[in-house]
Amino acid sequence: MGAMTQFVPVWSNVPVHSRRLANAALALVAVGVAGLAGAFLAASVHWIHGFGGLLVLGVWAFAYNLARTLPPVREFDATEAHFAFALACFVALAALGFVLAFDLSTPVLPVAGVARPQVVGAHATLAVFGAILATVFGALYQLATMFTQTEIAGRERHLARVEYAYPAGVLALATGRLFAVRPLAAAGALAMAAGALAFAVLLGKKLYEGRVERTPMLSRYAVVAVALAAWSPLAAREWVADPLGRDALFGPTAGGHLLFVGVVGFVVMGSLYHVVPFIVWVHRYSDRLGFEQVPMIDDLYDDRLAAVDGALLTFGAVTLILGQTGVAPGQATIAGGVALAGGFVAFAANLVGVVYRHGRVLPERFHGRPENAD
Amino acid sequence: MSAVPAGLATDQQPPMTVPLRYFLAGFAFLLAGGAVGLAHVLGAAPGFARSRTSTCCSRAGSVSPSWAR
Incomplete structure (x- = not known):
């Protein structure tokens, strides 16, 4: 959240929408997380609701503030599009998290017709692959080209287009897991893995092309490209077999x-x-x-x-x-x-x-x- | 060379104070999380951090606050 608060204004070259709101979001999230952790430790359901509510408000305030900071949708570049997607995931996963917390005391999930593990699966999918990894990809689109002094051109545009299967896949996987729709989850997982692999190739290509001095930053990004390229086919294989399984929540x-x-x-x-x-x-x-x-x-x-x-x-x-x-x-x-x-x-x-x-x-x-x- | 930031405009700095507060809060949570993790390894973590074999969760279901109904 802090990194996004810094990166979005810098890269879109605009001031942050509201500094007061950014500070308020931090206060809400900090109190919410600390209180929520304390409530879990104390096994006190009453306080889980209260602090969970603060946390949700904080996350939503953060997402609103940055959404207002981002330029209009039609002017998005790859970085901003990924950040916008990550923000949407933040909003959705906070809501799902609150429903999960609420369900601890008042079983609301049976009424909605979904089992608790399904909601946990969707929540975790949105958090790791939506909020975290999409932010990472968005940032790398900027950092990897900026620090290798290269740009995405020619046939690489196709790779970047394939990479857009990633956010679409995350959405499908999370929805499929939420409603236990196996084919949808498997298709989403495949699209996601394909997008992640395309991004790994793109990142590796930029690092290979870059004719700049090797820095610790770039050598670590090279490890990222290799790890991502190794992870995506493994995850695809695991998810095609069992996209809804608890063991395969984050891949193999x-x-x-x-x-x-x-x-x-x-x-x-x-x-x-x-x-x-x-x-x-x-x-x-x-x-x-x-x-x-x-x-x-x-x-x-x-x-x-x-x-x-x-x-x-x-x-x-x-x-x-x-x-x-x-x-x-x-x-x-x-x-x-x-x-x-x-x-x-x-x-x-x-x-x-x-x-x-x-x-x-x-x-x-x-x-x-x-x-x-x- | 990429090591030299070009076009430094000193009148317009990137926002640093607000993100720095986020990072500091994040560090504090990292430490706290590490402490709870350590307590978990030592088997001393209370509440929901304990393994699910305990009776905490079924009991928790019965103490829903009145405003939640």
């Missing part, structure tokens, strides 16, 4: 790490390798450019540590997945997990180091200069 059982670490995790980490140094650079060095020697953005972090954490994370994820699928012996799972944890620590240390060494965190606290105000 062992594919969970492929999706959540290989795709989502590496996108987030790759992007943070640019975002954190960039923000620090803008605050600290952008005003001095031309007056004195300033480091480049990519000089702020430690290249060797970045290489180490990338290698640890990639090795860890691959080993863990091979161990889980039974290709490698069981100890591989543990070794992979340890390597992953080590990689996370190295990654966090590198970025915290950027803020510590270049961010002037302490002097700012002492001087209280208002240079961070936007």
Whole structure:
């Protein structure tokens, strides 16, 4: 939500519709999530409704605010179209979540003629593939072309068109799961997987074509392309057999790490390798450019540590997945997990180091200069 | 080179304060979630975070608040 609040105004080049509403949405969501988690821990159904309601209001306020920030529908580019789709998913999944919470105390689902697992399936589908992955795709449409200094042209437009099967597939899969319509869910799953594969090819092609210096960001995006290309056919195979199954909610059982670490995790980490140094650079060095020697953005972090954490994370994820699928012996799972944890620590240390060494965190606290105000 | 951001306009900065608040809230939830996950591994998590073999859910069904009916 925070990333979208930043990206949408930047990429559409408009101010956010209402900053007050953005702050109010954050307050509602923060109180709602914290309260909801507390209510679940306390097993208190009464409070689940109350805080769940706040959470729904917060998510809806967030979606409304950003929908008003986006340009009119007919001017959408690929990024904005994906963001709009993700926002619609946010609205729907919050409503489904509230119905689920309500059903805990007052069984409303039997009246509507749907079983609880069906609603859970639709809710989870919209959350992971609609809200999260569609946002990731939308952002990558911009980031992957911007940072490789390439553009989508010629026959690649067809790939981008095939990729539009992805949101349509998510919609069909979620609807099929909600009403337990097997053919619809299977068709949606196939379309979704095809769209995801097309996107993986597109991303890989851009990264291959780009004649720019390799950065930690781009090498992590390359892992994303490979992981996505591996995940989509596996998920398609699993879903054609059983699109409604609880075990196959997010695709193949062992594919969970492929999706959540290989795709989502590496996108987030790759992007943070640019975002954190960039923000620090803008605050600290952008005003001095031309007056004195300033480091480049990519000089702020430690290249060797970045290489180490990338290698640890990639090795860890691959080993863990091979161990889980039974290709490698069981100890591989543990070794992979340890390597992953080590990689996370190295990654966090590198970025915290950027803020510590270049961010002037302490002097700012002492001087209280208002240079961070936007 | 892509490493140098072109066309820096200092009068119009990207919104950073509001997203930063979101990120900080997200970090707090990440920590809290990690703590609950740890409690779950140790078997100390209360309420619905406990495994579903307990009786929490059937009992919960009977304590619906009056305004929910």
